[in-house]
Amino acid sequence: MLSITVLMTTGMLGYAAGPITMYDLRYALRFDAQNPQQVAAAWDHVHAVATLQGIVNREEPSLYVLFAESGGRCIDEYWLGRMSEPGRWLAGRKRVMVPNLAALIGKYKKSIKGAVVYDPAVPATSNLASTIAGVENLIAIRYDRSPGS
Numbered sequence: 001m002l003s004i005t006v007l008m009t010t011g012m013l014g015y016a017a018g019p020i021t022m023y024d025l026r027y028a029l030r031f032d033a034q035n036p037q038q039v040a041a042a043w044d045h046v047h048a049v050a051t052l053q054g055i056v057n058r059e060e061p062s063l064y065v066l067f068a069e070s071g072g073r074c075i076d077e078y079w080l081g082r083m084s085e086p087g088r089w090l091a092g093r094k095r096v097m098v099p100n101l102a103a104l105i106g107k108y109k110k111s112i113k114g115a116v117v118y119d120p121a122v123p124a125t126s127n128l129a130s131t132i133a134g135v136e137n138l139i140a141i142r143y144d145r146s147p148g149s
Contacts, residue, residue, distance in 0.1 A: 018062070019094040023104050025049055025067045026074065037146070040120075044142055045101060047126065051133040051140045056108050063108070064095075105139070113137040120144070 031038035068075040083090040116138040118129035129140040
């Protein structure tokens with residue numbers, strides 16, 4: 001829904017019609033809720049992508065994320081299809097799918113000024129990190145001492 005709102009709001013203002021970068025984040029919905037590492041990884045990816053989306057869509061619609069599902073259907077695909085129908089504001093816009101998070105961050109690395117790291121032991125810090133990320137063009141990242149994090 002956030003994707004639609006950001007794209008609709010900026011698109012109605014008449015921004016350039018360049019290609020829309022697509023990222024499929026639905027993999028983050030498929031995790032073992034009993035496995036704390038999988039839960040944390042899912043949250044980390046969703047939070048990082050959301051902060052990146054806020055940065056790169058600020059000036060014009062650029063990044064559309066597929067995430068929301070209901071009844072086995074991707075709600076984000078539905079709305080993108082509707083807004084891409086002939087005569088609608090996304091009609092004719094090319095789409096470029098990015099295969100993974102590393103490629104997505106690489107594509108937009110010039111827009112990212114760094115990271116803001118927050119403390120998962122203090123839940124409110126993730127909200128603060130999101131705000132700071134938006135103001136300073138940073139990606140929000142959860143502090144984690146685990147190897148490979």
